[in-house]
Amino acid sequence: MWSLRDRHCIAGIGFTEYSKASGRTVLDLASSACLAAAEDAGVAVEAIDGIVSFHFNDSVPAIAVATQLGLPAARYAIDIAGGGNAANLIVLQAAAAIEAGLAETVLCYRAMNGRSGFRLGGGRELSAHGVTQYTAPFGWITYPQAMAMWCRRHMIEYGTTSEQLGAVAVTCRANAVLNARAMQRQPIGLDDYLASRPIVDPFRMLDICLESDGACAVLVTRADRARDLRHRPVYIMGGAYGGGPNQGEDLFDAIRWPDHSHNYARYIAADLWGSAGVGPTDVDVAEIYDCFTYSVLMQLEGLGFCKEGEGGPFVADGRIARDGALPINTHGGLLSEAYIHGLNHVVEAVSQLRGHAGPRQIPDAEIALTTAGAMTCGSAMVLRR
Amino acid sequence: MTAYGKPLPVPDADSRHFWAGCRSHRLLLQRCRSCGTHRFPAGALCPACRSREADWIESRGRGTVFSWITVRHPVPRDVYAADVPYVVALVDLEEGVRMATNIVGCAPEEVTAGMPVEVAFEDVTAEISLPRFRPAAGR
Ligand SMILES: [Zn+2]
Numbered sequence: 171m172w173s174l175r176d177r178h179c180i181a182g183i184g185f186t187e188y189s190k191a192s193g194r195t196v197l198d199l200a201s202s203a204c205l206a207a208a209e210d211a212g213v214a215v216e217a218i219d220g221i222v223s224f225h226f227n228d229s230v231p232a233i234a235v236a237t238q239l240g241l242p243a244a245r246y247a248i249d250i251a252g253g254g255n256a257a258n259l260i261v262l263q264a265a266a267a268i269e270a271g272l273a274e275t276v277l278c279y280r281a282m283n284g285r286s287g288f289r290l291g292g293g294r295e296l297s298a299h300g301v302t303q304y305t306a307p308f309g310w311i312t313y314p315q316a317m318a319m320w321c322r323r324h325m326i327e328y329g330t331t332s333e334q335l336g337a338v339a340v341t342c343r344a345n346a347v348l349n350a351r352a353m354q355r356q357p358i359g360l361d362d363y364l365a366s367r368p369i370v371d372p373f374r375m376l377d378i379c380l381e382s383d384g385a386c387a388v389l390v391t392r393a394d395r396a397r398d399l400r401h402r403p404v405y406i407m408g409g410a411y412g413g414g415p416n417q418g419e420d421l422f423d424a425i426r427w428p429d430h431s432h433n434y435a436r437y438i439a440a441d442l443w444g445s446a447g448v449g450p451t452d453v454d455v456a457e458i459y460d461c462f463t464y465s466v467l468m469q470l471e472g473l474g475f476c477k478e479g480e481g482g483p484f485v486a487d488g489r490i491a492r493d494g495a496l497p498i499n500t501h502g503g504l505l506s507e508a509y510i511h512g513l514n515h516v517v518e519a520v521s522q523l524r525g526h527a528g529p530r531q532i533p534d535a536e537i538a539l540t541t542a543g544a545m546t547c548g549s550a551m552v553l554r555r
Numbered sequence: 556m557t558a559y560g561k562p563l564p565v566p567d568a569d570s571r572h573f574w575a576g577c578r579s580h581r582l583l584l585q586r587c588r589s590c591g592t593h594r595f596p597a598g599a600l601c602p603a604c605r606s607r608e609a610d611w612i613e614s615r616g617r618g619t620v621f622s623w624i625t626v627r628h629p630v631p632r633d634v635y636a637a638d639v640p641y642v643v644a645l646v647d648l649e650e651g652v653r654m655a656t657n658i659v660g661c662a663p664e665e666v667t668a669g670m671p672v673e674v675a676f677e678d679v680t681a682e683i684s685l686p687r688f689r690p691a692a693g694r
């Protein structure tokens with residue numbers, strides 16, 4: 171279990187514009203977000219000695235950013251192969267490296283041209299190697315198709331409805347309306363959700379996240395250093411990464427996952443809350459990985475905000491709205507702000523805990539949850555101001 | 556046979572018996588010689604006991620639908636435009652393993668959880684036959 175409660179802070183956040191066609195290289199996006207995070211923290215770029223990133227063969231390696239930024243001596247430059255599951259893991263990795271003395275000031279970034287460049291939802295090779303040989307030949311290829319299989323299982327087990335999924339989409343969009351950098355700011359209602367185009371039953375277009383060009387970065391350092399920097403520090407209280415048995419041979423593969431009506435969240439909940447020393451009822455704002463509407467339900471259940479199977483009713487009655495008991499995805503999430511693979515959730519949580527979220531600020535937000543992942547493995551953190 | 560423009564399995568050292576079995580319309584699974592556990596997908600080790608010793612046995616090719624999706628928007632568009640809507644399912648075989656497949660021989664709206672199905676091979680190229688499933692006869 172994570173044993174470094176409150177010993178490290180996120181002292182800086184940075185991001186680029188989120189767009190469908192950046193017209194910039196991924197190296198430019200990554201370096202710009204990292205530079206912005208360093209400037210936000212008030213840390214000299216030369217003082218940065220670590221960089222951690224995650225990628226899906228769609229990004230640039232940490233040493234490339236270290237080179238572009240002219241870091242004199244990057245002691246810790248790590249690339250983690252992963253999808254959204256890794257968005258909190260890289261922050262924990264940075265803190266662990268600092269604790270171990272491998273670095274002192276670490277940037278974490280995620281950068282991609284996810285719409286104009288390599289599209290994660292765009293299909294795969296016609297030659298199906300490895301575990302893909304058991305899925306792609308049946309036309310089971312994209313992540314919406316993967317996740318719809320999980321969602322259907324939840325509907326079978328618990329009677330979860332399209333209207334309940336729609337509540338997540340509507341909530342995220344209502345928050346994005348207040349967020350100047352969100353890619354989708356047109357208000358929607360449940361009727362718009364239900365009328366959106368069927369993509370892969372049980373998913374409609376509005377169940378599925380955006381595709382984005384852009385980058386996010388955060389700067390991690392020891393708490394005693396962070397207290398002398400520009401902004402109110404945001405402490406990493408607790409965190410966890412993992413999943414259950416049979417996590418699969420890649421992030422798509424869940425053929426051997428025991429029960430698709432729950433996901434990784436169930437398996438990390440005890441470590442997450444135990445490491446943080448708080449529980450679900452202490453959370454003021456939750457930035458929950460929403461690559462699809464359904465993934466929010468599974469994480470709310472798995473992390474103990476409600477019982478297994480009750481995620482649908484939980485989200486359907488306004489509880490997750492910005493004026494509800496558990497405001498979620500205050501920036502609009504992956505569904506309506508941008509798909510920066512969950513690191514934008516960490517950026518938003520820091521903004522909320524600093525009190526810098528402007529029109530979308532949740533009053534007096536002291537404790538935030540961030541999660542990352544939807545299927546067999548994932549990561550989460552509890553942050554506080 | 557005309558050119559087949561959809562993803563095709565590339566058999567490897569672990570899977571070539573499985574795909575060779577499909578080509579002869581037999582659904583082959585590994586059964587651990589040490590602990591008796593069936594496994595799928597094919598692999599060199601038994602995840603239950605780590606033994607390398609396994610026999611290939613022929614599945615009865617019968618199972619039930621665990622979950623399913625109906626693909627309505629084709630991706631890649633040009634590859635699947637003529638196929639939508641089509642059903643992809645996870646099917647639990649009687650032998651205790653689960654596999655991804657297509658449900659054919661009925662409308663997507665007729666697929667239900669727990670529906671009994673049986674294997675129906677389709678020869679898609681000269682080398683590859685895919686194990687799809689159809690509603691079980693006499694159900
Ligand atoms: Zn065995």
